[in-house]
Amino acid sequence: MQTDLADFIKDTDDGREADAILRTCVHCGFCNATCPTYQLLGDELDGPRGRIYLIKQVLEGQPVSRRTQVHLDRCLTCRSCETTCPSGVKYHRLLDIGRAVVDQRVPRSPADKATRFVLGEGIPRQEMLQSAVAIGQWLRPFLPAALAAKLPAAIPAADRTRPGKPLTVHARRMIAISSCGQQALTPNTNAALSRILDRLGIEVLTPATGCCGALRYHLGAQEQALDDMRRTIDAWWPYIDDASAGVEAIVMTASGCGLQVREYGELLKHDPAYAAKAARVSALARDVSEVLAGEQKELLALLPQAGARQPVAFHSPCTLQHGQQIRGLIEALLVAAGYELSPVADAHLCCGSAGTYSFTQPKLSKQLRDKKLATLEATSPALIVTANIGCQTHLQSGTATPVRHWIELIDERLAE
Ligand code: SF4
Ligand code: SF4
Numbered sequence: 001m002q003t004d005l006a007d008f009i010k011d012t013d014d015g016r017e018a019d020a021i022l023r024t025c026v027h028c029g030f031c032n033a034t035c036p037t038y039q040l041l042g043d044e045l046d047g048p049r050g051r052i053y054l055i056k057q058v059l060e061g062q063p064v065s066r067r068t069q070v071h072l073d074r075c076l077t078c079r080s081c082e083t084t085c086p087s088g089v090k091y092h093r094l095l096d097i098g099r100a101v102v103d104q105r106v107p108r109s110p111a112d113k114a115t116r117f118v119l120g121e122g123i124p125r126q127e128m129l130q131s132a133v134a135i136g137q138w139l140r141p142f143l144p145a146a147l148a149a150k151l152p153a154a155i156p157a158a159d160r161t162r163p164g165k166p167l168t169v170h171a172r173r174m175i176a177i178s179s180c181g182q183q184a185l186t187p188n189t190n191a192a193l194s195r196i197l198d199r200l201g202i203e204v205l206t207p208a209t210g211c212c213g214a215l216r217y218h219l220g221a222q223e224q225a226l227d228d229m230r231r232t233i234d235a236w237w238p239y240i241d242d243a244s245a246g247v248e249a250i251v252m253t254a255s256g257c258g259l260q261v262r263e264y265g266e267l268l269k270h271d272p273a274y275a276a277k278a279a280r281v282s283a284l285a286r287d288v289s290e291v292l293a294g295e296q297k298e299l300l301a302l303l304p305q306a307g308a309r310q311p312v313a314f315h316s317p318c319t320l321q322h323g324q325q326i327r328g329l330i331e332a333l334l335v336a337a338g339y340e341l342s343p344v345a346d347a348h349l350c351c352g353s354a355g356t357y358s359f360t361q362p363k364l365s366k367q368l369r370d371k372k373l374a375t376l377e378a379t380s381p382a383l384i385v386t387a388n389i390g391c392q393t394h395l396q397s398g399t400a401t402p403v404r405h406w407i408e409l410i411d412e413r414l415a416e
Pocket of ligand 2 (some may be wrong): 034035036038046077091
């Protein structure tokens, strides 16, 4: 694609990166076929190719309108288009750059600003979110149905007594993120991680961090998100920098956070104080499925002999299958652990959670959730499992079938 970027951006880091990305797009439109918003809305400007054109126009200095912002806002950043694209277009980076320019030029309504402020300030603060969830659970009968459905079930007392702290001191160590929305909403996920890795002779360290930055980044608050990333690196660095700490990996149980940490190196590459540290942190990041696949022989030796298990439907989050390009590991581990996997059609499509999308684009988000649940429940599985907190709570809000993190199933098998 030919480009002619405007003076305001062409000689900047973002301008050079956007120009290179735009030039890789050959305008073939293959990406539209796997884009959830294009499938729902049927508008070229709600598909990746159209959005790429909109961003090109913005960066070439053409007028920007609220309509441009709406089409970019409707993008889930699911990256399904990147998996499909034969030219390797790094769409998500172009979108980041395009959204930042559009948001500087098109003011948001007070209501939109307030929603984004509350989400950006509330969800990353674990204690605040924990308190809000506890109050919400208490008031559930009086809340609007849509809000009540977003609340997780009350956390069983047995799980509260197992807060994901190291169980035994081991020579092998991995870091896990300590404070995030997941810990407030489903604390049993990281508790299960600690128990599983403990059985494998690996200690989980949880230095106090805060949000990894994913949430604010996806809300468009990119500078605040970069500060979240720097703070997280500062919390982890003493353990990474000290060879005697023996940290092998940063193990992530939420694939959305895992993708963000994997991209610290890319996002902080122009920050002289953090570029090298960020690259090292990204190189150490692993999804829990990669860690357990690496330990599969030892893990299987600990599991009881497989009996007949409940049928389970697995939803692969976009941040796992498209963002991190991890496919098939979890399915293989669940089958090896004795679970029967239900077939799921259109597994490449987003469930509509997409960070804060369910709050900022509730109508589209609900349509995508209901389509996803129809495919997940087509064979009436006993359970749905996934690998990201956002997908877990979003899917659970639309079904009575329990939706859980897949490592909880492995943890339960180990406890049998
Ligand atoms: S992003 Fe890729 S698939 Fe989509 S139009 Fe461009 S080259 Fe084709
Ligand atoms: S990231 Fe997802 S929603 Fe956005 S253009 Fe690509 S496929 Fe469509």
